[in-house]
Amino acid sequence: MSIARKTHLRGLTAAVLAVMLAASGAQGQGLRQPDFPAFNPDAVPQQGEDGALFNLRMSDTRRPPEWFLAIYSGTTMGTYFYVASGICRVLERTFTEHRxxxxxxxxxGVGGNxxxxNEGRAQAVMVQTDTNYYxxxxxRPMPAARSGASLYNETAVLVVSKASGITSITDLPGKRVNLGPEGSGTRSLWMDALKANDIALSDLGEVFGATQDSxxxxxxxxSIDAFASWIGHPSPFIQSAVSRCDAQILGMWSDGTxxxxxxxxxxxxxxxxxxxxxxQSQDVASYGFKASLVFHRDTPDYIVCNTVRAxxxxxxxxxxxxxxxxxxDPSEMFAQGNALEFHNGVKIFLASQNCPEVDFEIKDPR
Known part of the structure; x- marks a missing residue:
């Protein structure tokens, strides 16, 4: 007895997908791949293209094949956790198509991911596009990692007090600015932005190194005139500054940026x-990253293809x-931020505009 799964792709054209595929992964293909630990992902059973390989007999002796995906994200207070939860929600709602x-x-967070x-413990992780690029x-090697898709923008926002007189990043000289702790990702991003706009630390009125939650x-x-964050929007954190003290929302776009x-x-x-x-009555021009979903190369093609498809x-x-x-915007999933070579499951989706047909045969493990 079997249940045939029939699927039809909507929206993205074959021509667009072919261009996306040709443009991806150019930087990663010529690298020598060093040895890395065996793939032994957390929180899922051993599985292959034909489904999970259960070692113990199920109480239900007539069990169709099924697959399992675990996505490492970030803290439960962060956007990455909710985005990973959103991917899982989509897979839950479409479960009968792929099981x-x-x-x-x-x-x-990203560093832990x-x-x-690299330890072979993750099927999929959330990272930023700079991590993917490096x-x-x-x-910063991740030899077993393969691109899955870019999902949303993490856009730089400059938040300033109404009394500061700041209207752009070029107005920061003489102002009190929290750049984040030395050695932090935020401090590094700040230094790049200041350098691009010919602003030295000594040009600022006062520099603070407090954590973002301050x-x-x-x-x-x-205590400060301005801070910046590179995050997904809307952010409750940014809205709280607007609501509490009428803070102003600015972009970080300039000739230097x-x-x-x-x-x-x-x-x-x-x-x-x-x-x-x-x-905020007008669009705010800025710049930023993409948040990316990255898979271990040994995650079954079936899982990866159906995840990005869903x-x-x-x-x-x-x-x-x-x-x-x-x-x-689904048209941007494969067009930006995927410097690593695409996972083979993504390549299947891009090339065929679909995932392989599967007959969900009910198997008797006896």
């Missing part, structure tokens, strides 16, 4: 749409899962 169970897993991938060129309080009590974006393949011009935040074909459902996904 893939999905669970989001907490992690310490890279470690988990893995592809060998600067920003709203410091801005609203008058444009040159920075042109010089870095993992950065892109981006816009925070009008009315994303209270009293998200691409159920864009409205995916957008509902978190405010940061409200502007999700």
């Amino acid at each position: 893939i169970h999905c669970v989001p897993l907490r992690s310490s 890279v470690t988990l991938m 893995a592809a060129n060998g600067t 920003n709203v309080l410091a801005l609203c009590d008058g 444009a040159s920075l974006v042109d010089s870095q393949e993992f950065l892109f011009p981006q816009t925070i749409p009008a009315n994303t935040y209270t009293n 998200v691409a074909l159920n864009a409205d459902l995916f957008r509902e899962q978190h405010p940061a996904l409200s502007n999700f």
Whole structure:
């Protein structure tokens, strides 16, 4: 007895997909792949293209094949956890098409996700496009990692006090700015942005190195004039600054920033749409990253193909899962931010506009 699964791709054309595929992974293909730990992912049973390989007899002796996906994301307070949960929600709603169970897993963030991938413990992780890029060129290797898709923008936003007189990043000289702790990702991004705009640390009125969770309080009590974040929007964190002390939302686009974006393949011009935040009546021009889904190369093609397919074909459902996904555009999933070679499951989706047909045969394990 079997249940034939029949699927039909909607929306993306073959021509567009072919262009996306040809443009991807150019940097990663020529690298020598070093040895890396065996693939032994957390939280899922052993499985292959034909489904999970259960070692114990199921109480239900007539069990159709099924597959399992666990996505390492970030802290439960962060956007990555909710985006991974959103992917799993889409797979849950479309379960009868593919029979893939999905669970989001907490992690310490991008750095922890890279470690988990390199230890062979992760099927899939959330990272930023700079991590994807530096893995592809060998600067920060993830030899077993393969691109899955870019999912949403993480856009730079400059948040300033109303009394500061700041209208752009070029107005920062003489102002009190929290750049984040030395050695942090935020500090590194700040240094790149300041350098691109010919602003030295000595040009600032006062430099603070407090953690990001201090920003709203410091801005609203008058201790600083400005802070910046590279995040998905809308962000409750940013809205709290607007609501508490009428903070102003600015982009970080300038002639200098444009040159920075042109010089870095993992950065892109981006816009925070009008009315994303209270009293923000116009679009805000800025720049930023993409948040990317990356798979271990040994994650079954079947799982990867059906995961990206489900998200691409159920864009409205995916957008509902978190405010940061409200502007999700499936046409950009494979077009930006995927410096690592695409996973073979993604290549199957791009080349065929579909995933392999499967007969969900009910198997008797006896």
